Amino acid sequence: MSRLTFDITGMHCASCAAAVESAVNKLAGATDVYVNIAANKLILTADDQILSPPEVADAVKSCGYKAVLVSRSGTRSQPIDADTLLPTEEILPSGELEPPTDEHPSRRRQRTIALIAAVLLAYAAMHDMFAFKLPFPDLGPFDALVQIILLLPILLAGRDIFKTGFRQLVRLTPNMDSLIAIGASAAILYSLILLFMPPKGDEQHLYFDSAGLIIALILLGRHLENRSRRQASSAIRELIDLAPATATLVDENNREKRISASMIRVNDRLRVKPGERYPADGVVEEGRSTADESMISGESIPVEKSPGSTVTGAAINLDGTITMRATQIGENTVLARIIRLVAEAQSSRPPIARLADVISRYFVWGVLAIAMLTFLAWTLSGAGLETGLRHALAVLVIACPCALGLATPIALIVGIGRGAGFGILIKSGPALEAAGKIQTVVFDKTGTLTSGNPNFTGLPMKLDGPFSEAELFAMVAAIEKQSNQPPLGPSRGPRSQTTRPGAAAN
Incomplete structure (x- = not known):
């Protein structure tokens, strides 16, 4: 069984969608047929032994519309050899998740x-x-x-x-x-x-x-x-944009080469510097750092990375240079699976x-x-x-x-898309509809719910201390200016914009 997704052109209303859905439902081997008029998509489950994509396209054509296969997924009879994976031009192999383009x-x-x-x-x-x-x-x-x-x-x-x-x-x-x-x-x-x-x-x-x-x-x-x-x-476009467009490839002689992220293959050695996003899922081989994985886990506290640690593509490398080996690329990365989950939920x-x-x-x-x-x-x-x-x-x-x-x-596309933008993944339309009936939400979290960004709230001062408040703020600002280490790096507050850093000394 395969899950097929087609782009449909020419539909303008619910009656168009109903005509296409009715025609495809009559095909032997077609089940779970759904036409999403908002996304101009036809999604169905097809029995590979009975029904082929060209037959589906012909059925849609008989209704006066054009169907183009953009995605096919299902169970495979044999596992995929990672060495045979081709480089991907996009984070996903097709235009399935691209928003509609502007008109001519x-x-x-x-x-x-x-x-x-x-x-x-x-x-x-x-x-x-x-x-x-x-x-x-x-x-x-x-x-x-x-x-x-x-x-x-x-x-x-x-x-x-x-x-x-x-x-x-x-x-x-x-x-x-x-x-x-x-x-x-x-x-x-x-x-x-x-x-x-x-x-x-x-x-x-x-x-x-x-x-x-x-x-x-x-x-x-x-x-x-x-x-x-x-x-x-x-x-979905914003999620796709999280993936970096380029990566630093390290060859056998430890020389660096800047390449397109689409050229990364499994087992390539990649170097990631502070402030860059990991270009693929992989394992750290050299170096130590911390990573901001809040886009995956929702947790704002940076995660320590050392040799043997796993890294997630599109997460941010914060304060150290590491060398990693790619283990998952393209549509197999965690980010790609999240995007696919959101797209399937919207459909x-x-x-x-x-x-x-x-x-x-x-x-x-x-x-x-x-x-x-x-x-x-x-x-x-x-x-x-x-x-x-x-x-x-x-x-x-x-x-x-x-x-x-x-x-x-x-409404489904907007609701699930807004949820994804806030880090909330909604797995299906029925789940979103059921969420509208929620009366009470219980959070299983120690302490308090936060915005995920440390902020400066105040500084108690001793009246007889050796430094004035202004001097102490200047020293803290001088240290913070040269550090990415949390909580100094991300800290913000009422004095962060008004305090001029002093000279940092040992």
């Missing part, structure tokens, strides 16, 4: 033009209704032409909405794009009918502005949504998401049915075709920005 500049430019055009289109269509009046020429018979011209850049920026929406509608798996495409297209077609076959005796009202504003606002909403996703993934399905997933499967069909009933009810009641269309469009538009399936995954 041309897309950003098109969206900006579309938003500007939508504002002008709205004013051109409804300037007579505004309380404030801006200078605006009387377009007369060219009013409709101006609206169409302003609508074109909006349709160009939102062309993917129409392509995806109608494609999914033809496949009988409509999504939010389908609602937007149907609503905007109906408004445009009805306006064109009124333009070329105007009703007698009635003043025509075109709906090009409604279609343009629908598309422009959806594009803006998706931009804000994508930005939220990138921000939600920043915690897990909390119990509350199951309800949203069930609703999402029927949401779009329900909205389409309600919009159709609304249109028929108003039209057949004698209110007229235009009134019926206007109310049906309102139903479609209100349902378009569906946060139903997105809210839970985004």
Whole structure:
């Protein structure tokens, strides 16, 4: 059995995720299928004897989306020989944990033009209704032409909405794009009918502005949504950045060479100087030092390191130079396993998401049915075709920005990511959801809970002592300036910024 993770492109809503999940669930050998719409990930357990990654990708493609395998993990029939491990370009072997990248500049430019055009289109269509009046020429018979011209850049920026929406509608798996495409297209077609076959005796009202504003606002909403996703993934990026980019390799002649951390192999001898981070997990061979391992253990007290001691990659070497031998690199390090744990937790399905997933499967069909009933009810009641269309469009538009399936995954990513940033590892979505019911927390710790940073709080002075307070502070500051040894090195307090160090003497 293997645990497969795919990147999915083209999904925009919970209905998209439900369609992909349903298609993959039908494959023989696929279990525990979950599509995380917030991370655009498909995660499943596959029986290697029955199901292959290309078959999964084909199933996703049949739904109109693209799937790329980014991670495969599972039980191995034979142990791995450490000498055969290849150097890793990143702390993990793929882009699985990378936050979503920024959009293409041309897309950003098109969206900006579309938003500007939508504002002008709205004013051109409804300037007579505004309380404030801006200078605006009387377009007369060219009013409709101006609206169409302003609508074109909006349709160009939102062309993917129409392509995806109608494609999914033809496949009988409509999504939010389908609602937007149907609503905007109906408004445009009805306006064109009124333009070329105007009703007698009635003043025509075109709906090009409604279609343009629908598309422009959806594009803006998706931009804000994508930005939220990138921000939600920043915690994993911060964990990845803990790993040093370079390392000092020591060869057989004890000569040092600066190399990229990606070139480290198992059993390489590495030299780590004070203030540097350990580039890999390993064992100390020469030298003595202390290490700040609070990023792993949460304990602020430095840990003594001597020959034979184990060191953890990304921990900080404080006050001595050591030579270590790498034992774990790349995805096998402690930090990489922590990052993978956080990523897997963010991709897990909390119990509350199951309800949203069930609703999402029927949401779009329900909205389409309600919009159709609304249109028929108003039209057949004698209110007229235009009134019926206007109310049906309102139903479609209100349902378009569906946060139903997105809210839970985004909350999960943010919650687990924030926990990781504070040193709290949450192993799964269900665990995070269960934590919301906690009433009491009991800490098993001797003494008091601290911030992990020693701070100066005060200095009792003898009235008849040989030194004044200022002189004593100057001597302490002089010693502290030349030391990394805790608690002097990290100490901070009200006098640390105002005391000028004196000259240190024996």
